[in-house]
Amino acid sequence: xxxxxxxxxxxxxxxxxxxxxxxxxxxxxxxxxxxxxxxxxxxxxxxxxxxxxxxxxxxxxxxxxxxxxxxxxxxxxxxxxxxxxxxxxxxxxxxxxxxxxxxxxxxxxxxxxxxxxxxxxxxxxxxxxxxxxxxxxxxxxxxxxxxxxxxxxxxxxxxxxxxxxxxxxxxxxxxxxxxxxxxxxxxxxxxxxxxxxxxxxxxxxxxxxxxxxxxxxxxxxxxxxxxxxxxxxxxxxxxxxxxxxxxxxxxxxxxxxxxxxxxxxxxx
DNA sequence: ACACTAACCTGCAAGC
DNA sequence: TGCTTGCAGGTTAGTG
Numbered sequence: 001x002x003x004x005x006x007x008x009x010x011x012x013x014x015x016x017x018x019x020x021x022x023x024x025x026x027x028x029x030x031x032x033x034x035x036x037x038x039x040x041x042x043x044x045x046x047x048x049x050x051x052x053x054x055x056x057x058x059x060x061x062x063x064x065x066x067x068x069x070x071x072x073x074x075x076x077x078x079x080x081x082x083x084x085x086x087x088x089x090x091x092x093x094x095x096x097x098x099x100x101x102x103x104x105x106x107x108x109x110x111x112x113x114x115x116x117x118x119x120x121x122x123x124x125x126x127x128x129x130x131x132x133x134x135x136x137x138x139x140x141x142x143x144x145x146x147x148x149x150x151x152x153x154x155x156x157x158x159x160x161x162x163x164x165x166x167x168x169x170x171x172x173x174x175x176x177x178x179x180x181x182x183x184x185x186x187x188x189x190x191x192x193x194x195x196x197x198x199x200x201x202x203x204x205x206x207x208x209x210x211x212x213x214x215x216x217x218x219x220x221x222x223x224x225x226x227x228x229x230x231x232x233x234x235x236x237x238x239x240x241x242x243x244x245x246x247x248x249x250x251x252x253x254x255x256x257x258x259x260x261x262x263x264x265x266x267x268x
Numbered sequence: 269a270c271a272c273t274a275a276c277c278t279g280c281a282a283g284c
Numbered sequence: 285t286g287c288t289t290g291c292a293g294g295t296t297a298g299t300g
Binding site for chain 3: 002003006034058072073074075076077109111112113124158160167168169170213214215216217218219236258259
C-alpha cells in the first residue's frame with residue numbers, strides 16, 4: 001500500500017519514538033520477504049544506537065554511527081512500535097527491541113524488504129530518480145525527461161528512475177487534478193501541462209502527508225492508527241461514482257497491469 | 269535502450 | 285456453506 005506519504009509518515013513516527021535509542025535484541029520470525037533477510041543482520045544491529053531516520057523514495061533508512069538499516073514496506077507492509085510484552089500479531093516478521101518498546105515489521109504479502117548497508121549505497125537506491133518534494137523536481141524536469149518516452153504518462157510518472165514515491169493512488173489523483181488523460185503518451189504532453197502536473201503531484205503528496213496517509217487495508221501509522229487521506233481521494237477506488245467536478249462517471253481501466261481511475265470528461 | 273509482462277505472496281469480497 | 289475468481293498502496297527480472 002505504502003506510497004511516499006505513508007513511508008514519510010512511518011519514518012517520522014519512528015524518528016519521534018526511536019531516535020537515539022539502542023537496540024537490545026533483534027528477532028527474525030520469517031526471513032522470506034521479497035529478498036531473504038540475511039541472518040547476519042542480527043549481530044550487525046545488536047547493541048547499535050539509532051542516530052537518525054531518513055527516507056529515499058519508498059525506502060526507510062535507520063542511520064547508525066556506522067551503517068544503515070534499509071526497510072521497504074512493499075505492498076502491504078507496516079511498522080508499529082508497541083510496549084514490550086504485547087502479543088505478536090500474524091505476519092510480524094521482524095522485531096527490534098528497545099528498553100521499553102518493540103518495533104514490529106508486519107507484512108502479510110511479504111513484498112517488503114530489509115537490508116543492512118555498510119555505507120549509503122545499494123543497487124536498489126543508487127539509480128533512483130529525484131525526490132518529488134525536493135527542489136530537484138523542478139518545473140522543467142518532467143517535460144525534459146519525457147521527450148523520448150513513448151509510454152503512457154501514468155507509467156512515466158510512476159517510474160522510480162524518473163521520480164520516486166508516486167504510486168498507483170497518487171498517480172491517478174495527480175493526473176485527475178492536472179486534467180490529463182492517463183493514456184496520453186508521455187512525449188505528447190506540453191511543457192505547460194507538465195508544469196501543472198508537477199505542481200499537482202507535489203500538492204497531492206503534501207496533503208496526503210498532512211492527513212496521515214491513505215489507509216485502504218493494511219497501512220497504519222507507527223501508533224497503529226489509520227491515515228485519513230482516503231476520504232479525500234477524488235478518483236481512486238471510485239469506479240462508476242460521480243466526478244466531483246462534472247458529475248460524470250469515473251472510469252476504471254487497466255494500464256500496465258494496474259487499475260487506473262479517471263474522469264474521461266475532465267481528463268483530456 | 270525502452271516498454272511491456274510475469275512473478276513474487278496473502279487476504280478479502282463478490283459471484284455462483 | 286463452500287469454491288472460484290479477481291483484485292489489492294510495489295518493483296524486479298526477463299522478454300521482445
